[in-house]
Amino acid sequence: MRRRAALLAVRSVIGDDLVVCNQGGTSQDWHDVRPYNNLYQHAMGLTTTVALGVALALPDERVWAFEGDGGLLMSLGSLGLLARVATPNLRVVVFDNERYESGGGLPTLTAGTVDLEAVARGSGLSSRSTVRDADALRLAAVELASAPAVGFVVAKVEPGTDGPALTIDAVEAKFRFVRDIERKRGIEVIHPPQRYTPII
């Protein structure tokens, strides 16, 4: 399955949920499908842990991490961290193309021996699966959306990006996401009224 087709299949399940999206092709494909309530996260290996922070801060929001295989392989300990923190409102979808797609297309370890679902199981995540077509991903996403615990799915996708290149850099991505959250939650994040007393 193409990644953009996979994202189209889960679009209605995601609704207006917050999404922290891996850099590169995944951001391009997802922005093309749903261009708001997203953080395009450009520091490789940190997508899932940034999403964990968002989920901890906003327990009433369902938060999705759209992760890549290369990024997750950089931070396998984060799966154990998710299981330990067990914030029930976080869902992780790994779009596994078995390639460093933005890095020239060379293979990642998932093209060889590493099975990320098995790593997730061994890390203590109870809700996890691997899917290979858009229908199965949609069903998995529906299950994850209503599950009472942190969830994890590996979506095996073909290499390749269909969405147009993004013209949004990390600074604009930050402001867009924060302002979306401020509107959605009715809170002030940037330069809020002071909640502490500075001591001169």
Add this chain to the structure above:
Amino acid sequence: MGVAIVNALSEAGIDLVASLPEGRTAGLIEAIASDERFVHVELTREDEGVAVCSGAWFGGRRACLFVQNAGLLKSVCELAKLSLFAQIPLLMLVMYRGDLGEPHWYHGTVGRVTVPVLDALGVKHFSLDGGRDAARVVCGARQLAEVNGQPVAVLLSQRAVEAP
């Protein structure tokens, strides 16, 4: 031990602490973990903590990364890419090993390069060398981080973490 630092975090509006255990601060971390004013996240790598704290900031929480200076150095790329490039505020409490009176040789290199690396990154840093200034330094560092959209480090001496 370290009550002044724990209270200073709360006074500074911090409500989430991400940490990785470290010899001298283990007791302080336990105190934070059992204090209901804070959500406590036990990390597996310090660079994950930059991510967790930044994510929490997006959601309106005010987080503190509490690590040893070795962990700060491990997180340099993440500080550069997340905090510095995207201008995301971050308060860091850093146990400064390899400093005055350090008994272990293996903290030597990290101790020597910590401040030069922070300076090279352009990250403001302040020393805390006792319990008495804890509130002023921690609150001030957090405010500076917030208004400038920058990471700010508070370097903790042995005396600071051992103060009551």
